[in-house]
Amino acid sequence: METQWIHMENPQEAERGYEEGIRLLLAGENVAFPTETVYGLGGYIGSEEGLRGIFRAKGRPSDNPLIVHIYPGYDVGRVARKISPQAERLMARYWPGPMTLIFEKAPGLSPLITAGLDTVAVRMPNHPVALELMRRGGLAVAAPSANLSGRPSPTTAEHVYEDMKGRIPLVLHGGACQVGLESTIIDMTAEPPMVLRPGGLTIEEIREILPDVRMDPGLAVKKDAVPKAPGMKYRHYAPKAPMWMALGSPEEQEEQIRRGLLAAKGSRRGVLTVDEHRGDFDAEVILSLGSRQDPEGMAARLFDALRRFDEERCEILFAESISREGIGEAFMNRLQKACGGKTLKGDDDGRTGISGEDAR
Ligand code: AMP
Ligand code: MG
Numbered sequence: 001m002e003t004q005w006i007h008m009e010n011p012q013e014a015e016r017g018y019e020e021g022i023r024l025l026l027a028g029e030n031v032a033f034p035t036e037t038v039y040g041l042g043g044y045i046g047s048e049e050g051l052r053g054i055f056r057a058k059g060r061p062s063d064n065p066l067i068v069h070i071y072p073g074y075d076v077g078r079v080a081r082k083i084s085p086q087a088e089r090l091m092a093r094y095w096p097g098p099m100t101l102i103f104e105k106a107p108g109l110s111p112l113i114t115a116g117l118d119t120v121a122v123r124m125p126n127h128p129v130a131l132e133l134m135r136r137g138g139l140a141v142a143a144p145s146a147n148l149s150g151r152p153s154p155t156t157a158e159h160v161y162e163d164m165k166g167r168i169p170l171v172l173h174g175g176a177c178q179v180g181l182e183s184t185i186i187d188m189t190a191e192p193p194m195v196l197r198p199g200g201l202t203i204e205e206i207r208e209i210l211p212d213v214r215m216d217p218g219l220a221v222k223k224d225a226v227p228k229a230p231g232m233k234y235r236h237y238a239p240k241a242p243m244w245m246a247l248g249s250p251e252e253q254e255e256q257i258r259r260g261l262l263a264a265k266g267s268r269r270g271v272l273t274v275d276e277h278r279g280d281f282d283a284e285v286i287l288s289l290g291s292r293q294d295p296e297g298m299a300a301r302l303f304d305a306l307r308r309f310d311e312e313r314c315e316i317l318f319a320e321s322i323s324r325e326g327i328g329e330a331f332m333n334r335l336q337k338a339c340g341g342k343t344l345k346g347d348d349d350g351r352t353g354i355s356g357e358d359a360r
Contacts, residue, residue: 002166002169003161003167003168003170003171004171005157005161005170005171005173006171006172006173008129008172008173009173009174009175017129017133017170018132018133018136018137021137022139026137026139028043028044028050029050029053029168029170030043030057030168030169031133031168031170031172032146032157032160032170032171032172033129033130033133033143033174034130034157034172034174035127036097036177036178037098037177037179037180037181037182037200038145038146038154038155038179038181038182039145039156039157039159039160040069040125040141040143041054041145042054042142042143043141043142044139044140044142045068045140045142046139048110051066051112054066055112058146058147058148058149059148059149062115064144064230065114065120065121066112066143066144067144067183068120068121068123068140068142069122069123069124069130069134069140069141069142069143070124071130071131071135072096072131073135074134076103076122078106078140079106079120080104080122081103081105081106082103082189083103083188084188086188086193087103089209090186090206090209094201094205094209095123095126096124096125096131097125097126097200098123098125098126098179098181098182099123099183099184099186099199099200099201099206100122100123100185100186100197101121101123101185101186102119102120102121102122102196103120103122104118104119104120105117105118105119105120106120117230119187121185129172146160146163146164147160147163148164150238151307152237152238152302152303152306152338153237155176155180155304156175156176156177156304157175159303159304162307176300178300180299180303180304181302181331181334182197182199182200182330183197183199183200183201184198184200184206184330185197185199185229186206186210190214192210192212192213192214193214194215195213195215195219196216196227196228196229197216197227197229197232197333198215198219199330200330202330204325204326219333237303237306237334238337238338239306239307239314239317240309240310241270241309241316241317242316242340242342243316243317243319243338243342244260244316244318244319244339244342245318245319245320245335245336245339246260246320246345247321247343250276250277253320254277257344258280259344260344267316268312268313268315268316269283269285269314269315269318270283270285270286270287270309270312270316271283271285271286271287272289272309272318272320273286273287273319273320274289274290274291274292274322275290275291276292284312284314285312287308289301295331296326296327299327299330299331302331302334302335306338319335319338319339
């Protein structure tokens with residue numbers, strides 16, 4: 001299959017992009033489009049073929065449900081039931097934005113979207129291309145991230161092309177995603193509501209509306225913890241090489257990484273660092289996410305860096321960690337997953353230090 005690529009930042013091209021995008025979606029085909037979090041791989045919620053195509057193109061397990069994307073003016077009551085006053089307040093404040101809400105599903109919604117669950121995930125993305133595509137077509141679009149299953153989510157159209165070339169007919173190119181991490185998922189069917197995945201909307205922002213919101217205890221990276229969002233249980237966000245995370249003060253982290261690098265000498269070593277430490281390491285590949293003072297910028301560049309380590313064919317990776325405040329919570333959640341919970345300091349899984357196998 002030929003994969004078309006249309007530049008939405010050019011106004012004339014954009015017209016063609018919307019027309020072609022809507023035509024394909026209604027015909028049961030899949031279209032990748034930009035959002036403020038990551039690129040989405042869309043299928044029209046009214047087309048079984050379009051929904052099946054998403055799982056096929058991504059190689060996504062069928063028990064991992066999709067997020068229904070809507071636009072201003074689309075009644076959320078068409079896809080979900082029992083919208084609480086609390087949910088109304090969240091939507092009024094944070095939509096369009098990086099917040100996904102879980103509701104009871106409306107009858108008639110395809111089980112392909114919900115993976116057979118009786119709940120549905122809904123979000124209104126804050127990106128002009130995503131919103132205009134849906135508004136012009138008058139259609140809601142089910143979409144997960146537009147990566148091959150298991151790879152880091154795509155934050156540029158180039159990432160999408162890398163993974164989806166030959167698998168889908170159209171990529172709408174809208175530049176780099178501003179947030180760069182996926183949406184925050186909040187389960188509104190739980191009492192009190194529960195965060196199932198930290199993301200672009202911070203816990204502090206949610207607490208302004210929901211002071212008693214809880215975090216899913218299953219989010220802790222422990223062997224026996226089972227997260228409630230089905231997608232969170234899969235290996236995710238991971239570069240090909242094993243990655244180890246440093247912990248503690250910036251000085252302690254620097255020391256841990258230096259020791260790790262020494263132990264792994266002879267392998268092609270990569271370091272994920274910050275501008276403040278860029279010159280401090282002796283490694284084959286050194287990538288900085290920007291200044292530690294700019295966690296939003298670091299978050300926006302994380303997935304691109306993970307993909308670059310793959311391109312660079314690194315064999316072992318070390319990463320600096322950041323404070324869990326604000327966007328730091330979501331950043332650290334993805335970094336921990338990318339590391340499979342492995343730290344250079346020691347953790348309660350006992351996966352401490354670098355084994356000989358990982359160092360090779
Ligand atoms: P992605 O957009 O690729 O991050 O995939 C959508 C995410 O939403 C996955 O982690 C799903 O497990 C999660 N999700 C979708 N529907 C539900 C639901 N009904 N309950 C809990 N999590 C959901
Ligand atoms: Mg995904």
